[in-house]
Amino acid sequence: MEEIKIHLTEKEIPEQWYNIQADLPRPLPPMMSPVTKKPATPPELTPLFPEALIMQEVSKERWIDIPEELRDLIRQNRPTPLYRARSLEKLLDTPAKIYYKYEGVNASGSHKLNTALAQAWYNKQEDVKRLATETGAGQWGSALSMACAILNMKCTVYMVKVSYQQKPYRKSLMQLFGAEVFASPTNRTNAGRSILAENPDSLGSLGIAISEAVEDAATHDDTKYTLGSVLNHVLMHQTLIGLEAKKQLEKAGDYPDIVIGCVGGGSNFGGIANPFLMDKLQGLRKNLRVIAVEPAACPSLTKGVYAYDYGDSTGLGPIAKMYTLGHTFMPAGIHAGGLRYHGMSPIVSMLYNEKIIEAVSYLQNPVFEAAVMFARSESIVPAPESAHAIRAAIDEALKAKAAGEKKVILFNLSGHGHFDMAAYDNYLSGNLVDFAYPTEKVHEALSHLPKI
């Protein structure tokens, strides 16, 4: 009997993270200081990040050890299962094998806990008492709140207002874990106040919330900033996903032809993809296809430019070379709140620019259609973000069917949708609006890129 859920023991949790910087075709362009517009030096980052994470951010070591004490915390919620999607395969009547790694089994509901625990732990080692952060859909805020509860640290979350309104129970979840949560833009920071002065009805954005959290950290000695995506060390912490999936597929006797992840900032995508991309970059799996899936309402890769831009909306944070829609771009209030980010991880950006990975974008309705098909066949309710990956996986499985090819498809089911029922209500009642790329707004936003 072939197991549906391919299991690993707690002992099989990876002991090292994989750092793709060791295998990239060229070094990542340096991050720039928002003040000097010159490469940011580590000391410029210390008001925001603990030293250990700054070192990870710039490291070119291929493997970085996970401290034993941290591994002991990680195993409360890992390894996560790898499922063979046998019911979905049957429904699609496809010769393709579909596997998914399910990261929604922990109470915070997504993969974000992987880096939340790591970041909180390294901060705690350097005696940081409080962590400030932003959250979009709420997954990252939930994960960091949970990590802070585990490590007995304080946590302040700036939650994008549109998500705060759409998902009040995400806020409650963070409060249950002891965090303080504010709807961003707030009037607690200069960044928030300046946005509110311009537009008192602002629904917020990840970029604005980042500005607020960065300012909070920079202006309080006992506090550091944490980011749930985009940065190199964040993607590295997420490689637990792909490293586990590799072991699990090996047990099943398979290796993927196609690896799929949704992208907002790029962390769950990097988490599932990078350990497989290692094989491609090292020339072992030249034909491996890796697909990043983004919403048509916020298509950083498929419609953005590869340029230096601010990571946040008001120009307080570091400047990175990445695919961007412009840091002042304000995406529509789609339900996949976690994918409403103007930029993209520099690592994912380089991989895309070098044509090592592909990208595709979808409107909301086809994404929810895939989510409902998946829920009814596989008995898991996916987060709207993760449903982007499902849509692409289904389409690849249907292509394989048309071509009569036995492809092996792996996608990352990055989180559950238990806090997204309003979105499902909206879809099921036929009220979901499709927002596509608003060309003129992006052109406007791109005129504000910093001169580097």
Place this chain on the structure above:
Amino acid sequence: MEEIKIHLTEKEIPEQWYNIQADLPRPLPPMMSPVTKKPATPPELTPLFPEALIMQEVSKERWIDIPEELRDLIRQNRPTPLYRARSLEKLLDTPAKIYYKYEGVNASGSHKLNTALAQAWYNKQEDVKRLATETGAGQWGSALSMACAILNMKCTVYMVKVSYQQKPYRKSLMQLFGAEVFASPTNRTNAGRSILAENPDSLGSLGIAISEAVEDAATHDDTKYTLGSVLNHVLMHQTLIGLEAKKQLEKAGDYPDIVIGCVGGGSNFGGIANPFLMDKLQGLRKNLRVIAVEPAACPSLTKGVYAYDYGDSTGLGPIAKMYTLGHTFMPAGIHAGGLRYHGMSPIVSMLYNEKIIEAVSYLQNPVFEAAVMFARSESIVPAPESAHAIRAAIDEALKAKAAGEKKVILFNLSGHGHFDMAAYDNYLSGNLVDFAYPTEKVHEALSHLPKI
């Protein structure tokens, strides 16, 4: 390294259910017909239940085979993990070992799926097209909706109005799985209309919703009724929980001194407890303590009477010998909606009446206090129902600490609380009201017991 989550493979899922009727000290008193007030004959039950389940209901066979096709469906979501609560133990500084079986990992969020799948499958074998049921907190309705989606059957859910209002997203979840959901009392049935005529503002109760679902099934040829708790076959389907837990504890080299479950209708309690009670009833574990935990607002065991009463509120359904608060008793709108039932499983009732098990009741606030302690230490958000078991487990662990005893405590964490964030909000903001047993109302309700 000792694993925190004790794992079983899919092959280790039990191949038989345990039927405690084989080991009870005396036969269960027969179920009575609401029409004749005489023992109900199987043919009287066939408008409501498929034959296979009626046979299970009255069977005295100790072990009943789980059909292979059903086992194949079960393993999509089983086995469930057994956790060692090391963080909670540390927090309590107790010498006791605390284990919990976590049934909330499937998307419906609770143990209810165990019997939902079984009941739907047996109905399908007998060519039933639609299932009608009631739901309180929504866990049962979610589970049956999911089972019907898996088996491609129609599903109609009568949801207790107070829960429908408190937990709109439970309704959305059922709709996502394709079910039709009505707030009960409805005006679709005579039962509902008669309640509404008396009290148009009725918040409903499990008893009323049962009446509506029973009437729906009895008046439609292609439709049968399903009950999520109380009945013997339901408790039997749930023994997957305790049978798995036994195997898992064996792997850990332990056997419990105390087994704990919350009780509403009794199914998750019977599921975890009965396989251990087998050892006690067979004289192998005479000192085993088994504790049923109920809300002080609906204390069937600790304040009810052991008597024949209707399972539903309007006297349509069968009459059972059980602990009851009277079928017209209307419990307060506490957040543990799944525990708001006037009666109790006949099996659990006999076990309690024979002093084979103990019972204890708690007010809402101490229960939520335990839930928050648990969430912040163990990183799982418990359902308010399950939190009753946590409260009792914590109290037993503290008693063990006071006595300096190394007790082994096992409790069933029957479901997650992802759809109960309004309740947590209410508790965290200090607005949760403690409802205790309203003596005068129960006395009134007990005056309406049927004469048998």
